[in-house]
Amino acid sequence: MVISKADLDISTIRSYLTGDKRAFDDLVERYEKFVYNLAYRMTGNNTDAAGLTQEIFIHLHKKLASFREESAFSTWLYRLAVNYSKDWLKKESHRVEITDIDEAILPDGGMLPGQVCEQKEIQGLVQAAILTLSKDQRIIVILHDLYGYSYDEIVDITGSPIGTVKSRLARARLKLAEKLAPYGNGLEK
Template structure:
């Protein structure tokens, strides 16, 4: 295993209770934790709640971190677990249609480029909501966070073969959805399916 870039910060926080080290870890991971939570929960407010709870757990459980895995792997595992539990506690899963400016903010684009990017983001998020939670999670970790198969395997507690199999199934399910024009209805003519009805 290569040297964990967070090792010194984690050690100082774990052994000395250094709040400065915790703040540095927070700054390093806050965007990654939030974007992972948002992609799984599909809702800005819930993603913010998941982020807050994840960092609370990091603060509370840091003494249990044993350095057997990279700190980033541990953080992602906590984030996924908290996000999945939050979603499970709801009767109804919210669609990934609440695309806020604060999440997809792009500067320096022309109005046409902004519109095209917004449509692409909307299409991707509508398509992702059609995946099962298991398939959505591997897509989020692989492509939103750029994690390796090995890291995803460790985070989710599944074999690398299972990671690859889920990614293959996710690609197969996403492919026809991503080929459709942004505002067309899904197969079967369910015009209101995109609205989550």
């Protein structure tokens, strides 16, 4: 008999709620990578990503008893993580928006548009460009272009109407296209 991931999650959560604390570690094992990567892409640095990841799991720990099994746990957790990340970024002290991609890149590497970039440098450029997006655009780009979630899945996770998801993605991609165009040749290397 094959147990689906969703069934496994439900079973794990029930174990945890009946007193098996180790079951929470199983949830951490399954979802820490998603949450950490989301946190990193939203904040752009290790320190904030580490802090945000821990806060999300602490929040999950508090809220787990309220999971009603009405949707897949993964969708519920992603929604919780996305909403928590947005609230976290709203706080004045956590603002990480960068107004100009060049500000984020040039001081360190002295990289100029058109210069052939190494893969690691490209990743830094792309991360900096993502940080120039609004929080909502950032989330859609991360979920769709980085994680590969469909429009419908993103609707479930974010709670936004499909038209909003599409338009945010379109605006985000247009902005990224302009920001990254001078550096795009690095990919062809």
